[in-house]
Amino acid sequence: MKFQGHIPNRSPEFYTKFLMPIVLLKKAVDSVRRYIDRAIWTELVKGEKVDNEILNLVLFIVFCLLSLLTFRLEKYQTSVIILFSCLWYVDRLLAKRRYFHGKERSVTSLTASKDGMVAWTMRSPLEEPRQMRFHRHHLSHIAIRAIRANGGAFDSAIARAWQVELILTDETNLLMYEEPRAIDAIDRARELADLFEVRIVFRDSEGQRAYADPAIARTSSSMRMASRNPTRNNAVGLTQTAQRWHIFSRWTFGHSWQFFGKVFHESGFLLFTLLLTRFMSRFGEMLDTLITYYRASEIVYLDFSGIFNFFFQPNLSWIDWIAVAIATTIAIGRGAQISQVKHVYIDRQKFRFAINRKEIRQFNLPEIEMVLLITQPEPLILICDRDRALEIRDLLREEDYRAMWIDIEQGIAHFQSA
Incomplete structure (x- = not known):
């Protein structure tokens, strides 16, 4: 048999x-953004204290140097940012095209012989071939892993994909497939699992024991028991009748901060860069004035008017407004995508999933084989039958995914048992 x-x-x-x-x-700019995001998210949302004095000092020194440079190049900064953004966008498009349609690919092969020996080979365009032989009894299971594929010069996220790996008893991982669609990866994994008579495990998953990651099974069990208490997650609603369960995401005022934080984190880099460089110009102007006074041995005056004017009198040019409009449009588009209401309807015959009023996918309830919560690289709920797969994404927090997943599991179990 050969794959x-x-x-x-x-x-x-x-x-x-x-x-x-x-x-x-x-x-460098993205590192500053991530540090600010992490500090704000940890201190204001989670209530934890971020305390790293050395890192804070290094970042402050770098910030001062970049502020001076930004002030000296102030008249060109917006044009440069737009140019760099265009380069990033084109690079990402080329990387996506190469990922989905490129001819240069690594080729894997798996050959099983009658004596029980299995030969695995991977040939890459720019690397030496990798080979391994093992006995089929040394194959522990087939693993499916969700990944975020990066590419291009800027190493940008270009796709979400699924990898199928062979896991040996000594925990060696042998990559066999990488598929953009979950159902394609599942079909590949099923072929291998049927041949070698081993189980399929979804990495970083919680759910039915037949497919869930055993490494986190105990933690999952304890967290699920804690989640089945009378206090519900108010970001996920549930309406139950004898004929149907309706599970849905909903907007709450208490989740506003998480909503804006998620939107800004995922699509606000351009807007952040524009605001940051404008603020750095004003801060750099103040530093430049201080340095000039110090060199002239004059009395140093601290003048914060330029920084305050950043907030009250931004004095944006037409090209600044174009850049802000583009950045704001990107953020609003992502915000609209996240804020859409996700609906799950479960009855005796059907499982339906809709976004707002548009139905996306439906399954025959008896044919559903798995309902999993995938936690890495970002949370999602995966629901599959023999031929189709559904990925529920764009909830705000992992707790929201877990609450919806538990309700879905309970609803399916309720009507399947009936």
Whole structure:
């Protein structure tokens, strides 16, 4: 028996070295953004204290140096940001095209012989072939892992995909397939599992024991028991009748901060960069004045008017307004996507999923084989029958995914048993 798979090639693009200065600058700005996001999210949302004095000092020094540079190049900053954003966008488009349609791919093969020996090989365009032989009894299980595929010079997220791996008893991982669609990865995994008579495990998953990750099964069980208390998650609603369960996401005022934080974190980089550079220009102007007074041995005056004017009199040019409009449109679009209401309807015959009033997918209830909560790299609820798969995404928090997943499991079990 022989199997063959293809893995999209995500090696660096030929023009990566020419964009390296821009890439490093973007990474520096993104590091500041992630640190601010993490600090705000941890301190204001979770109530935990972020305390790292050395890192704070280093970031402050870097911030001061970049502020001085930004002030000196103030008249060009918006044009440069727009140019860099266009380069990033084109790079991401090329990376996505190469990922989905590129001809250069790693090729995997798996050959099982009658004596029980199995030969695995991976051939990559730019690497030496990798090979391994093992006895079929040393194959522990087939693993399916959700991944976020990155690519391009900027190493941007270009796709969500699913990897199928062979897991040996010594915990060796052998990658066999990478598929953009969950159902394709599941079909590949089923073929291997049927041949070798082993189970399929979804990495970082919670749910039925037949498919859930055993490494987190105990934690999952305890958390589910804690979640089945009278205090419900108010971001997930449930309406029960004898004929149907209706499970739905809903907007609550208490989740406003998480909503804006998620939108800004996922799609607010351009807007953040525009605001940050404008603020840095004013801060750099103040630093430049201080340095000038100090060199002239004059009395140093602290003038914060430029920083205050950043908030009350931004004095944006037409190109600034265009950039802000583009950044705001991106953020609003992502916000609209996240804020859509997700509906799940369960009755004796059907399982239906809709977004707002549009039905996305339906299953025959007796044919549903798995309902899993995948926690990495970002949470999602995966529901599958033999031929189709549904991924429920774009809830605000992992707790919301868990609450909806538990309600779905209970609803399916209720009507299947009936």
